[in-house]
Amino acid sequence: MSTIHLNDPVAVLHGVGKEKELELQQIGINTVQQLIEHFPYRYENHEIVPIHELEHEQKATITGTVQGEPLLRYFGRKKSRLTVRLVCDGILVTATFFNRAFLKNKIKQGEAVTLTGKWDKHRLTMTVQGFQEGEPDPSKSLAPVYSIGGNLSMFQLKKFIQTALKEYSSGITEVLPEEYLKKYKLPGKQSAYWSIHQPGSHEELKHARRRIVYEELLLFQLGMQALKRSKRMAAQGNKLSYDKPELKKFIQTIPFSLTGAQKRSVNEIVTDMLQPGRMNRLLQGDVGSGKTVVALIVMYAQxxxxxQSALMVPTEILAEQHFQSLQPFFENTGVKIGLLTGSVKGKKRQAVYEAIQTGGVDIVVGTHALIQEGVEFQRLGLVITDEQHRFGVNQRRTLQSKGEKPDVLFMTATPIPRTMAISVFGDMDVSVIDEMPAGRKPIQTFSAKHTMLERVLGFMKKELDQGRQGYVICPLIEESEMLDVQNAIDVHAQLSAYYTNYEVGLMHGRLSADEKEAVMASFAEGRVSVLVSTTVVEVGVNVPNASVMVIYDADRFGLAQLHQLRGRVGRGEDQSYCILLADPKSETGKERMRIMEDTNDGFVVSEKDLELRGPGDFLGSKQSGLPYFKLADVVLDYRALETARQDAQELINSSSFWEENEYSPLRDYLHRHGALRGEKLD
Structure with a gap:
């Protein structure tokens, strides 16, 4: 073949007719390159293990000499059983093949055969799945297993991949610079592709996989870093200039000491704001870790x-709480704070609009009312979005467009594992508050069976009798025939009958925004003692008096969600409790309950959640931004991900990357995928 093009259609390969081409297309293989990059998802170990070392019902490969003629019997319609006796390691073994009558003529007395199947230690028999004439080939002890579909067989797919490798491997071009191959002792790309499909040993496979994983992660991180660079270059922000001693003096007026993590986050954000480029930073910290204090310090710097600074939050009640809680910090500073929500109407609303436009307010706290027409800022320098995933991309963008390229800070209490932060938010800088303020009492978490409900309700009554409040969370709004789980409407009725001396409120997603606000306000003000709710309270209001969180059917919730719900309590001085009502049938459900009892650390919880559910489920299948890798796994290959990110950062920031010839394949990749035009990578 004179010219090798990996993007040739698979139909050019010998043996791939129209029918097989359609079957390959059904599993996403249209080109030769896609076929070569259809990597095995696991390997079967066909290494020979001595008979006496085999466990009962172990899948194994044995080799031996055929004794006597194979015996073939038919039963039922078109069903057969072929029985063969052979001597392995001096022991007489019986091997059985089902529905493979054609092998009778291939198995000859006195000849060696190699068999793979399930071993019965007690009967010294094997139910055979794989057969090979002669002694085993040591270089083929690892057999690749591929995902297939339709009528395509594993044998056919392997044959097509072998053909593609033989005819097209010269078209597999190296993209990694020589220095990286040497630095990490990586095989060349062609060699790695051969080894991943035909590994000669475990060691060879390990190095081939390491090579392909590193390349995938480096290319992805290069795209992210290039995107970050192009955003920075395109979005020349407003370089902040402020009185540093004055900011230090303000921090000293805060009535408690900042944690080390809070100080670090403030420094990272302020350093960003001092640069001419526009800040694009994510601040993540567990519930109660003190993100608001970091926000008010950087707003004071602005x-x-x-x-001016704008702080946008998801609900009116949260906006009002932030507005009230910020006031004492700025009492003697001259900072004027405004509040803008849907409830601010008429002349009051007009007055807030005017104050924002003329500079009469320095900090505006609000809901999505901040992004409506009529809101014009005099000099917006910083936009902070709290629980940013609760707002759509367009809503966040609209608020940012209210100023002349203001700095942007996203805040979230949803702990995102570092692996996810690096891969999904790679085009953002990330600050993490991973330390809790001193003196906070850890929430005590217990799991209990549903049969213990009476005791749980009695425990909550004791807390209510001491003037405290509690949440009760249910998975569904009303009864469902599909799921045998408690529902909010029934539970509300039961608890209203149980707690006759206390007001029991009901909150769920089918209430209007005004109704939700009214229920939450009643709870926040203490008129409602017990709030029965679905997960709509997951991110919401701060009620320091709430000390008990009871979650029905807790094994139906993900770990991250359970942790967010738990974070609704433990905000006051009293000891708080989280009780998980669950009868988990699965090991995963039991493990989730155990993790919740063992740790209050949101980052530990989120890492465990990621391990249990995998990256796709963790973010939700519809979540864009999660990269698709052919071989890499952001959880298992975390170290390689970190290394790739550091390497990508160094490359993007070095002049040689943009000029020297050895980096041209990497630059070509960035051009092809649009990262240099500021487009987000798929």
Whole structure:
């Protein structure tokens, strides 16, 4: 073949007719390159193990000499059983093949055969799945297993991949610079592709996989870093200038000491704001870790620089709480704070609009009312979005467009594992508050069976009798024939009958926004003692008096969600409790309950959640931004991901990457995928 093109259609390969081409297309293989990059998802170990070392019902490969003639019997319609006796390691073994009558003429007395199947230690028999004439080939002890579909057999797919490798491997071009191959002792790309499909040993397979995983992660991280660079270059922000001693003096007026993590986050954000490029940073910290304090310090820095700040939150009640909680910190500073929500109407609303436009307020706290027409800022320097995943991309973008390229800070209490932060938010800088303020009492978490409900309700009554409040969370709004789980409407009725001296509120997703606000306000103000709710309270209001969280059917919830729900309590001075009502049938359900009892650390919980559910389920299948890798796994290959990110950062920031010839394959990749045009990678 004169010219090798990996993007040739698979039909060019010998043996791939129209029918097989359609079958390959059904599993996403259209080109030769896609066929070569259809990597095995596991390997079967065909290494020979001595008979006496085999466990009962173990899948194994044995080799031996055929004794006597094979015996073939038919039963039922077109069903057969072929029985063969052979001597392996001096022991007489019986091997049985089902529905493979054609092998009778291939198995000859006195000749060696190699068999793979399930071993019965007690009867010294094997039910055979794989057969090979002669002694085993040591270089083929690892057999690749591929995902297949339709009428395509594993044998056919392997044959097509072998053909593609033989005819097209010269078209597999190296993209990694020589220095990286040497630095990490990586095989060349062609060699790695051969080894991943035909590994000669475990060691060879390990190095081939390491090579392909590193390349996938490096290319992805290069795209992310290039995207970050192009955003920075395109979005020349407003370089902040402020009185540093004045900011330090303000921090000293805060009535408690900042944690090390809070100080670090403030420094990272302020350093960003001092740069001419526009800040694009994610601040993540567990519930109660003190993100609001970090936000108010950096908003004060903007005030000292003559700029306004906007803090956008998901609900009115949360906006009002932030508005009230910020006031005491700025009492003696001259900072003027405004509130803008859907409830601010008429002349009051007009007055807030005017104050924002003329600079009469320095900090505006609000809901999505901030992004409506009529809101014009005089000099917006910083946009903070709290629980940013609760707002659509367009809503966040609209708020950012209210100023002349303001700095942007996203805040979230949903702990995102570092693996996810690196891969999904790679085009953002990430600050993490991974330390809790001193003196906070850890929430005590217990799991209990549903049969213990009476005791659980009695325990909550004791807390209510001491003037405290509690949440009760249910998975569904009303009864479902599909799922045998408690529902909010029934539970509300039961608890209203049980707690006759206390007001029991009901909250769920089918209430209107105004109704939800009213229920939450009643709970926050203490008029409602017990709030029965679905997961709509997962991110919401701060009620320091709530000390008990009871979650029905807790094994139906993911770990991250359970942790978010638990974070609704433990906000006051009293000891708080989280009780998980569950009868988990699965090992995963039991493991989730155990993890919740063992740790209050949201980052530990999120890492465990990621391990249990995998990256796709963790973010939700519809979540864009999660990269698709052919071989790499952001959880298992975390170290390689970190290394690739550091290497990508160094490359993107070095002049040689943009000029020297050895990096041209990597630059070509960035051009092809649009990262240099500021487009997000798929």
């Amino acid at each position: 005030y000292l620089g003559g700029n």
